[in-house]
Amino acid sequence: MTRQDHVRKWTIYALALLPVWWLEVYVLNRFPVLGVVPMLLPVAAVTVAVLEGTVAGAGFGLGVGILCDAVYYGGWGGMTLGLCLLGWGAGAAAQYALRRNFGGSLLCAAAALAVIAAARVVSGLFTGLAHLPALLEVAVPELLWSLCFVCPLYPWFFWVRRRIHKFLRL
Numbered sequence: 001m002t003r004q005d006h007v008r009k010w011t012i013y014a015l016a017l018l019p020v021w022w023l024e025v026y027v028l029n030r031f032p033v034l035g036v037v038p039m040l041l042p043v044a045a046v047t048v049a050v051l052e053g054t055v056a057g058a059g060f061g062l063g064v065g066i067l068c069d070a071v072y073y074g075g076w077g078g079m080t081l082g083l084c085l086l087g088w089g090a091g092a093a094a095q096y097a098l099r100r101n102f103g104g105s106l107l108c109a110a111a112a113l114a115v116i117a118a119a120r121v122v123s124g125l126f127t128g129l130a131h132l133p134a135l136l137e138v139a140v141p142e143l144l145w146s147l148c149f150v151c152p153l154y155p156w157f158f159w160v161r162r163r164i165h166k167f168l169r170l
Contacts, residue, residue, distance in 0.1 A: 005168050012167075013048060013060065016160040017067075020044045020153065025071060036138060038146040039113070040153065041068050045083050046090045046112045047150070047157045050098075050105045054091035061087020078119065086112040105154045106147070113143045 001009075024040040045064035049057025065083030072079065090108035098104035117139040124135045 001168070009164050009168065010060070012160065012164050013157075014063070016157065017041075017044055017064065020156075021067065021071070033145050034141040036142040036145055038149055039068075039072075039116070039142065040146070040149050041071070042079075042083060042086070042112055042116060043109050043146055043149055043153050044157065045087050046109045047105050047153050049087040049090040050094040050100055050108050051157060051161050052091065053095050054088055057087035057091030058084050059087075061085070061090075078123075079116075082116065082119065086115060102150075102154050106150050109150045110143075110147055113146050117143045 020040050024038065028040070029037050041064050045057075045061045048060045052060065061083040062080065064087075065080035068079035068083060069077055090112060093108055093111075094100045094104050098107060121132070121135045121139050124130055125132060129135070
């Protein structure tokens with residue numbers, strides 16, 4: 001694959017991320033379920049990592065992490081490094097241990113969302129934001145509600161990947 005093909009491929013993935021970002025920020029943000037809003041961007045990053053592998057997952061995770069730190073309230077830069085590492089881990093898991101299918105994507109997304117929720121709970125406890133039960137009352141529904149969106153996001157990015165391969169003749 002040439003350098004120009006790589007640029008086209010990741011440009012298409014970035015364009016495919018725009019509707020996901022729009023859905024999260026402008027639609028789902030207005031209709032919280034159980035008082036929480038889902039996090040679609042980390043799910044999207046992990047899904048692409050499962051489909052593309054370790055290095056590509058880390059790179060896409062880095063880009064999505066930068067977007068997450070810009071979009072999510074109270075971002076302190078942790079999502080940039082965190083999604084880079086989670087993308088790398090999901091890509092490695094899919095490359096060496098799991099299959100690159102919906103089940104693998106669901107497991108990797110669940111693990112990534114659990115890590116993000118745990119980091120937020122620990123951060124909330126450390127800063128004195130709230131007590132553990134209150135933090136868990138937000139973290140658990142947010143994790144479960146976000147996990148529901150693997151169902152539409154995996155087929156979306158799988159379709160995009162097929163189109164990229166057809167377009168670039170890979």
